[in-house]
Amino acid sequence: MDQMISKSVARPSDELALLEAVAHRLDRYQRLAQGAFSPNTLRAIKADTAVFQAWAAETGHSGALPLAGDTVAAFVADMGEDRKPATVSRYVSSLDHLHRAAELPPVGPTNAVRLALRTLRRDKSTAQKQAKPMRRAVLETALADMTNSPKDLRDAALLSLGYDTLCRSSELVAIRVQDVTRHPDGSGRLYVARSKTDQEGAGSWRYIAPDTLARVVAWIEAAGHDEGEPLFLSLGPAAKGGAISARDALRIFKARLGVDYSTHSARVGGAKDQLDGGVPIGKLAESGGWKSLTMPLRYGADALAGQSGAAMLAQKQGRA
Structure with a gap:
């Protein structure tokens, strides 16, 4: 965080006092925040602020806290040339995080930054490219080509579990053997100890079809392997017997389904199939661990159109 404090030999005493106060607050915040955020969150903030610092050094803007609204607005405009609005918004959120850490007002809500982001969203489509969905038919085709070899058994379990539980890649690779339980009816349950929207680790349960x-x-x-071990182990001559990584999982999905697919394809495809099957949007959000309906609504926009008022009226009128 100290990268946000510019160094200079000639500064007015009041400005030097502010820089010293900011440095003290950031140091204190780093001590207090130990364990409060996931490693991924901290890495993202560090990477985002590095992007800003590189831009500031290149353009001659000050990178010292507190950042001026006009400076960050210029940063937004420049980054928007080749980055998605969602990415630029995340940069601003990371800069706001640093301001709050230094007990300074966040720069994001200033008119200059707020309007710069609004302009960027109007100039560019805010719709992000959605992962190609792994629908049930796609999954069945992939499963049909698999044998009883250890690699095929692992990959079949990985793809199927991703489809049923709507787990993210980080959640899939973190599963341990003991997280899977069996029920008398032949179905199972998966305990997800921690997820992107559950950083406190309260945990949740997901359904597994027979x-x-x-x-x-x-x-x-x-x-x-034993209960305490990772469920999905790396295989092959170079494997060390540990859990597969998120990168490994991505390679498996692409190898089994095609280069256009990703680990997120199971989440998107499962969500679409649930909505096409008449599953209420709230139940979908529950089964996928979403805290809001924003992403389920985005994934199922086409399916939900078929359940809209216009579709209901067409059916009642005998036109569908």
């Missing part, structure tokens, strides 16, 4: 549970059990038995 056919998916059978694939997970087949993989566990083939791998022969």
Whole structure:
């Protein structure tokens, strides 16, 4: 965080006093915030502020806290040339985080920054490219090509579990054997200890269909690993026996489904299939661990159009 404090030999005494106060507050904040944020969050803030500092050095703007609204507005305009509005908004959020850490008013709500972001969103489409969905038919096609080899059993379990539980890649690779439980009816449950929207680690449960549970059990038995070990292990001559990484999971999805797919494809495809199957949007949000309906609504926009008032009226009129 001290990267946000510019160094100079000639500054007025009041400005030097402010810089010293900011440095003291940031140091104190770093001590108090230990363990309060996930490593991914801290890395993102550090990376975002590095982007701003590089821009400030290149353009001759001051990178010292507190940042001027006009400076950050210029940063927004420049970054918007080749970055998505969502990415630029995240940069501003990271700068706001640093301001709050230094007990300074955030720069994001200033008119200059707020209007710069608004202009950027109007100039560019805010719709982000959605991962190609792994619909049920796509999953079935991939599963049909798999054998009983350890690698195929692992990959079949990974894809199927991603589809049923709507887990993110970070959640999938963190699963341990003991997180999967079996129920008398043949179905299972997955305990997700921590997720992107559950940084405090309260945990949540996800449903596993019987056919998916059978694939997970087949993989566990083939791998022969214990309850405390990761569920999805790396395989191959160079493997060290540990859990697969998010990058490994991405490679598996692309190899099994095609280069246009990603680990997020299971989440998107499962969500779309649920809505096409008549699952209420609230139940979908619950099954995928969403805290709001924003993303489920985005994923299911096409399916929800078929359940809209216009669709209901067409059916009542006999036109559908």
